[in-house]
Amino acid sequence: MPAPPCAARSKVTDIPVITTQDLTKVYRSRDGRETTALDGVGLHVREGEVYGVLGRSGAGKSTLIRCVNLLERPTSGTVTVDGRDLTALAGRGPRAGAELRRARTRIGMVFQHFNLLSSRTVRANVELPLEILGLTRRERERKALELLDLVGLADKARSYPAQLSGGQKQRVGIARALAGDPKVLLSDEATSALDPGTTRSVLQLLRDLNRQLGLTILLITHEMEVVKAVCDSAALMREGRITESGTVPELLATPGSELARELFPVAGQASGENRTVVDVTFHGETATEPVISRLARTYNVDIAVLGAAMDTVAGRQVGRMRIELPGPFEENVVPIGYLREQGLGIEIVRAPGAPEAEGTSGTAAGLLVRGGAR
Ligand SMILES: Nc1ncnc2c1ncn2[C@@H]1O[C@H](COP(=O)(O)OP(=O)(O)OP(=O)(O)O)[C@@H](O)[C@H]1O
Numbered sequence: 278m279p280a281p282p283c284a285a286r287s288k289v290t291d292i293p294v295i296t297t298q299d300l301t302k303v304y305r306s307r308d309g310r311e312t313t314a315l316d317g318v319g320l321h322v323r324e325g326e327v328y329g330v331l332g333r334s335g336a337g338k339s340t341l342i343r344c345v346n347l348l349e350r351p352t353s354g355t356v357t358v359d360g361r362d363l364t365a366l367a368g369r370g371p372r373a374g375a376e377l378r379r380a381r382t383r384i385g386m387v388f389q390h391f392n393l394l395s396s397r398t399v400r401a402n403v404e405l406p407l408e409i410l411g412l413t414r415r416e417r418e419r420k421a422l423e424l425l426d427l428v429g430l431a432d433k434a435r436s437y438p439a440q441l442s443g444g445q446k447q448r449v450g451i452a453r454a455l456a457g458d459p460k461v462l463l464s465d466e467a468t469s470a471l472d473p474g475t476t477r478s479v480l481q482l483l484r485d486l487n488r489q490l491g492l493t494i495l496l497i498t499h500e501m502e503v504v505k506a507v508c509d510s511a512a513l514m515r516e517g518r519i520t521e522s523g524t525v526p527e528l529l530a531t532p533g534s535e536l537a538r539e540l541f542p543v544a545g546q547a548s549g550e551n552r553t554v555v556d557v558t559f560h561g562e563t564a565t566e567p568v569i570s571r572l573a574r575t576y577n578v579d580i581a582v583l584g585a586a587m588d589t590v591a592g593r594q595v596g597r598m599r600i601e602l603p604g605p606f607e608e609n610v611v612p613i614g615y616l617r618e619q620g621l622g623i624e625i626v627r628a629p630g631a632p633e634a635e636g637t638s639g640t641a642a643g644l645l646v647r648g649g650a651r
C-alpha cells in the first residue's frame with residue numbers, strides 16, 4: 278500500500294474543482310426520439326474531496342461523468358474543471374480539439390471494465406497516455422514504473438493484462454489514469470466488477486491517492502458501502518437531476534434524506550398506539566448512548582431502542598437510531614427538544630396526537646425538526 282495507514286486525511290478546501298452549471302444532455306435517436314439523460318445538473322466538487330454520485334440505473338450518472346471530461350458533448354450548460362471552462366474549449370473551432378485534449382490530461386478516468394490493451398504489457402498500458410503527451414521513451418518508462426510502484430504493482434510491469442486478477446487490472450487502470458498528473462480522477466463503477474475484498478483494497482488505494490496526492494475524486498457507484506468507506510460528499514441522481522447533495526454528515530443530519538436512509542437504514546415499529554417514534558442521527562462528537570441515557574434520567578422517560586445502524590464513515594463514527602418514547606407527541610416535545618440541543622439530527626417518524634402526524638416521516642413533514650448536527 279503506498280500510503281502509511283496513519284496518513285492524514287486530505288484537506289478538503291472550499292476551492293471548486295469540478296463545477297457544472299445547468300448541465301443538460303438530450304440524446305436523439307435516428308427515429309427522432311429524445312431521451313433527456315441530464316436535466317439541469319449543478320454539481321459542485323471541492324478540491325481534495327472524494328465525491329460519490331449515486332442513483333438507480335438510467336438516472337444519468339455515466340452521462341454526467343462523461344460530460345465532465347467532455348467525452349460526451351453536453352446539449353447545454355457548462356463544465357468547469359480546475360478553473361477551465363471545458364465546454365468553451367470544446368466549441369472553439371479546429372484548435373479547440375488540441376486544447377481540450379491538453380485540458381483532459383489533467384482529468385484521469387477509471388472504467389468499470391478496466392479498458393486495458395491486451396496486446397501490451399502492464400507497463401506499456403500505463404505508458405500509453407505518456408506517448409500521447411510526447412514524453413521520451415526513457416521518461417515514459419521511469420514514470421510508468423513510478424506509477425506502478427504507487428499502486429503496488431511494481432513487480433507486474435512485464436506481465437500482460439490477461440495474467441492479472443481483476444483488482445490488479447483495476448490498479449493498472451488507476452496507474453494509467455494518473456499518468457498525466459491529473460488534478461481530478463473520475464471513476465465510473467470502478468469496483469462493481471470486483472469481489473468485496475478486492476473492492477475494499479481498491480477503495481483503500483483511491484483513498485490513499487486522495488490523501489497522498491491531494492487528488493480530487495468524483496466516483497459513481499451504486500454501492501452504499503463505497504460511500505461509507507471513502508466519500509466526503511455525495512449526490513443522489515434521479516431522472517437526470519440531482520435530488521440531494523452535500524457532505525455525508527450534512528446528508529445524515531437532513532431529515533427525510535433518502536441517502537441518509539439508504540446509508541443507515543433503521544426499521545422498527547411502535548410497540549403501541551400511544552407512542553412517539555423518532556429517528557436520531559449522530560456523528561463524530563455527538564455520541565448517542567450517553568445522550569439517550571441522560572434523556573431517560575433527566576425526564577424520567579422509558580426509552581425503547583427499536584433499531585439502530587452504526588458505522589464508520591470517512592473515519593468518523595456515525596449512525597442512526599430509532600427510539601420510542603411513551604405517550605403522544607405533545608408530551609415529548611421537551612425531550613425531543615433536548616435531543617436537538619445536543620446536536621443530534623431528529624426526524625419524527627410517528628407523532629400520535631399531532632396534526633398531520635399519522636404514519637411515517639413523509640406525512641409528518643410539518644413536524645420535522647432539523648438537528649444542530651451540521
Ligand atoms: N448513447 C446514448 N444514446 C441514447 N441514449 C442514451 C445513451 N447513453 C445513455 N442514454 C440514456 O440516457 C439515460 C441515462 O443513462 P446513463 O448511462 O447515464 O445512466 P446510469 O445512471 O449511468 O445507469 P447505470 O447505473 O445503469 O450505469 C438512460 O435513459 C439511457 O438509456
Ligand SMILES: [Mg+2]
Binds near residue numbers: 338339340
Ligand atoms: Mg452508468
